[in-house]
Every structure is written in C-alpha cells, then in structure tokens.
Amino acid sequence: MDPAAPLLFFDSGVGGLTVLQPTRALLPNAPIVYFADSAGFPYGARSEADIAKRVPALLAPVVERFHPRLVVIACNTASTIALTTVRAALDLPVVGTVPAIKPASEMSKSRVIGVLGTQATVRQPYVDDLAARFAADCTVIRHGSPELVELAEAKLAGVAVSVEAVRAAVQPLFDAERAREIDVVVLACTHFPLLDEELRAAFPGVALTDGGPGIARRIAFLTRDQSWPSEPSPGIALFTGAAPGGPLLHSLARFGLEDVRTP
Numbered sequence: 208m209d210p211a212a213p214l215l216f217f218d219s220g221v222g223g224l225t226v227l228q229p230t231r232a233l234l235p236n237a238p239i240v241y242f243a244d245s246a247g248f249p250y251g252a253r254s255e256a257d258i259a260k261r262v263p264a265l266l267a268p269v270v271e272r273f274h275p276r277l278v279v280i281a282c283n284t285a286s287t288i289a290l291t292t293v294r295a296a297l298d299l300p301v302v303g304t305v306p307a308i309k310p311a312s313e314m315s316k317s318r319v320i321g322v323l324g325t326q327a328t329v330r331q332p333y334v335d336d337l338a339a340r341f342a343a344d345c346t347v348i349r350h351g352s353p354e355l356v357e358l359a360e361a362k363l364a365g366v367a368v369s370v371e372a373v374r375a376a377v378q379p380l381f382d383a384e385r386a387r388e389i390d391v392v393v394l395a396c397t398h399f400p401l402l403d404e405e406l407r408a409a410f411p412g413v414a415l416t417d418g419g420p421g422i423a424r425r426i427a428f429l430t431r432d433q434s435w436p437s438e439p440s441p442g443i444a445l446f447t448g449a450a451p452g453g454p455l456l457h458s459l460a461r462f463g464l465e466d467v468r469t470p
C-alpha cells in the first residue's frame with residue numbers, strides 16, 4: 208500500500224466531517240480527500256433510485272483520480288440506500304455509516320429509542336432490519352428532519368443557530384406516542400453531531416449517540432497493517448457545487464481540510 212494513498216470520505220455536504228473528525232483523532236497522518244456532493248444536496252429529499260444511481264456514478268471518477276485505499280460513505284442516507292451498489296461498482300473496501308441503533312439499545316434503560324435522520328433514511332428497510340436485530344425489545348420512534356440538516360449546514364457556514372431553532376426542528380420526534388419515555392436518540396444523519404451542543408441544551412437528560420467513533424475504529428482496524436506518511440498533510444475537499452464562502456472555508460480548515468477544490 209502506497210503510504211500516500213488517502214482515505215476518501217463522501218457525503219452530500221458537511222455532515223461527513225463528523226466521521227472524519229474521530230478518524231483523524233485515531234489516524235492523524237492519514238491523507239484525506241473529502242468529497243461533498245453539494246450540487247446534489249440535500250439527499251434526504253431524493254428518491255432511492257436517484258441516490259442508488261448518483262452516488263456510485265460520482266464516486267467512480269474520484270476514485271480513479273485519487274486512488275484511495277478505502278472509501279467511507281459518511282452519510283446515512285447514501286449508506287442505507289446505496290452501500291450495495293457502491294460496493295459493486297468500486298474495487299476497494301467501502302465502509303458505510305448506518306444508524307447507531309445497536310449502541311442506543313445497549314444504552315437505553317426505558318427501552319424507548321428515538322431515531323433522528325433524514326426523511327429518506329428513516330423510511331429505509333435497512334432501519335427496520337437494524338431495529339429488529341438489535342432493539343427487538345425497544346420501541347423505536349423515527350423522525351426525518353430536513354430542517355436540522357439545513358441548520359447544521361448553516362452553522363458551518365458561519366450562521367448563528369439558536370437552541371430554539373434546533374428544538375423546533377426535533378420536537379415532532381417527541382410528540383409521538385410514548386416519546387416522552389425516549390432516553391436515547393440516535394443521530395442517524397452525519398450532519399446532526401455538528402449540532403451536538405445545541406441538541407444537548409434543547410433536550411437535557413436525553414443521551415445522544417452516533418456512528419462516527421465506531422466507524423473511525425473500523426477504519427483504523429481495516430488499515431491496521433498499512434503504512435502512513437510520517438507527517439500529517441493538508442486534506443483536500445472537493446465540492447460538486449459552488450465554491451464555499453469564507454466562513455465555511457474556515458470551518459473546513461478546522462477539520463484539517465485546507466485544499467478546497469470545486470469543479
């Protein structure tokens with residue numbers, strides 16, 4: 208394995224940064240390419256057929272260009288819909304991001320769990336399957352919140368996001384029957400941990416969990432015998448849409464992405 212071969216992260220926007228961050232903590236010298244389909248954002252409003260076709264088609268030329276050692280689909284929507292098609296299309300290891308229902312079930316005392324994702328993610332049979340396998344004795348209440356995705360993008364673009372706005376975007380989850388008993392919420396969209404602080408302030412007493420740290424451990428495990436450069440290097444960020452503005456460039460730099468490119 209060429210030590211310079213990067214890890215390639217993919218999301219519709221900035222959500223995948225919440226998977227990149229714990230990965231960087233474990234593998235600080237890993238070369239990074241972060242690929243955001245900002246022209247296709249938001250994925251939560253797209254159809255299954257569209258996502259299953261779009262994601263592998265976008266990834267193939269980027270894989271060809273950067274020769275990553277591994278691809279991380281750092282997006283629950285794309286993973287729950289297109290993981291199989293992406294794996295079939297690419298000849299390298301692909302790690303997906305799926306709702307952290309298993310850890311939530313291990314944490315919950317009330318046996319009532321909330322799953323907060325995009326509209327597309329929460330309706331996936333993949334989620335039914337995770338709930339049946341890992342939380343069969345739990346009531347699993349789901350809510351798709353496009354507003355919360357937008358708030359996370361806004362926060363990274365330097366817009367002030369209030370706790371009230373976050374509370375309003377999530378409140379429908381807690382309006383469902385038995386929802387007052389929810390003691391753990393799965394952040395089943397990679398954008399949502401970007402609002403961790405606001406979510407904790409809005410819903411104190413409810414534990415939050417997401418897949419990021421587990422995926423980082425999985426990436427470290429899969430690459431355990433591979434070599435890395437001896438120094439960290441500036442990460443590359445590629446956007447399919449318009450060039451990011453100043454505040455977003457600043458946010459990307461905080462995640463180690465200093466070389467920002469647009470088509």
Ligand code: DGL
Nearest residue numbers: 222250251283284396397
């Ligand atoms: N970050 C993505 C996810 O994990 C998608 C958000 C969107 O584009 O709607 O689901």
